[in-house]
Amino acid sequence: MLQLSQGQLNLLETCPRKFQHTYLEQLGILTTPEQQERLLAGSRFHQLMQQRELDLPIAPLLQADPQLQGWYTAFAQSAERILSLDLKENCITMRQSEYPLSLEFSVPWEQANGVPATQNYLLVVVYDLLIWGEHQARILDWKTYPRPQNGQWLQQDWQTRLYPFVLAETSDYLPEQISMTYWFFQAHGEPAQGGQAQNDWVSNLEPQSLNFPYSATQHEQTRQDLTHLLSHLAQWLYEYQQGVPLPQVPVAKGVCQSCSFAWRCQRKEENASAGGQETIPLLAEIQEVAL
Numbered sequence: 001m002l003q004l005s006q007g008q009l010n011l012l013e014t015c016p017r018k019f020q021h022t023y024l025e026q027l028g029i030l031t032t033p034e035q036q037e038r039l040l041a042g043s044r045f046h047q048l049m050q051q052r053e054l055d056l057p058i059a060p061l062l063q064a065d066p067q068l069q070g071w072y073t074a075f076a077q078s079a080e081r082i083l084s085l086d087l088k089e090n091c092i093t094m095r096q097s098e099y100p101l102s103l104e105f106s107v108p109w110e111q112a113n114g115v116p117a118t119q120n121y122l123l124v125v126v127y128d129l130l131i132w133g134e135h136q137a138r139i140l141d142w143k144t145y146p147r148p149q150n151g152q153w154l155q156q157d158w159q160t161r162l163y164p165f166v167l168a169e170t171s172d173y174l175p176e177q178i179s180m181t182y183w184f185f186q187a188h189g190e191p192a193q194g195g196q197a198q199n200d201w202v203s204n205l206e207p208q209s210l211n212f213p214y215s216a217t218q219h220e221q222t223r224q225d226l227t228h229l230l231s232h233l234a235q236w237l238y239e240y241q242q243g244v245p246l247p248q249v250p251v252a253k254g255v256c257q258s259c260s261f262a263w264r265c266q267r268k269e270e271n272a273s274a275g276g277q278e279t280i281p282l283l284a285e286i287q288e289v290a291l
């Protein structure tokens with residue numbers, strides 16, 4: 001059974017060929033030292049928040065890491081607000097960090113000879129923090145980059161769609177009782193890492209959030225979107241085994257120039273980069289570092 005995360009669904013929707021290169025062929029993508037450092041810093045923050053939730057010592061993690069101290073100070077000063085449910089719900093029954101869930105999801109597809117078939121997938125999620133209330137559940141996700149000015153793209157991101165979907169399918173909560181909130185612990189204008197004094201970091205104290213309520217309508221839309229995308233994937237995987245590569249995104253979408261596989265795909269303009277070097281991908285293309 002093929003296991004799929006939100007990151008893989010995003011990649012598949014962006015470009016099936018990129019999904020092929022990254023997950024089926026396990027081709028690595030280049031990252032800059034700055035991107036690596038930001039990923040590791042984000043990973044350290046997730047580890048810190050998990051240790052806090054488990055009542056394990058966090059002082060050793062905070063020592064000698066002013067960036068982490070700044071983010072944690074911001075969290076601590078708003079913790080009551082961040083960790084609460086809404087005013088109608090004051091009964092939190094459980095909180096769990098780095099909480100994994102999985103859901104088996106089957107889709108129909110049709111083989112080349114017209115024979116109907118079924119493909120099974122395992123959809124996997126890991127919630128940074130899941131708050132279980134008596135009548136509602138809230139999924140929290142920590143981000144160590146600035147809150148986007150426009151949350152529209154985040155609403156369409158597969159993380160926002162998949163995380164509530166899996167919870168609704170695997171719990172007694174109705175979709176309307178579920179919400180997802182992203183907390184951003186890096187303010188706009190925060191200085192890039194490297195040699196800054198501690199005061200530079202702790203001056204940005206107010207974490208920002210984006211909240212996405214969930215509904216039965218969104219739930220059914222996500223089910224349809226998953227069925228549509230994963231039926232195509234079943235077909236593409238079948239053809240891939242016959243030697244047919246997965247489809248490339250249309251050039252007009254404009255995503256190839258910033259893709260690290262542009263040279264491999266012959267989508268790089270001759271004058272775009274000298275020396276045949278593959279480009280460095282955007283940070284958003286790189287998976288978060290797993291704890």
Ligand code: SF4
Binds near residue numbers: 015256259261262
């Ligand atoms: S270069 Fe374009 S077609 Fe090739 S993997 Fe990247 S996004 Fe897809």
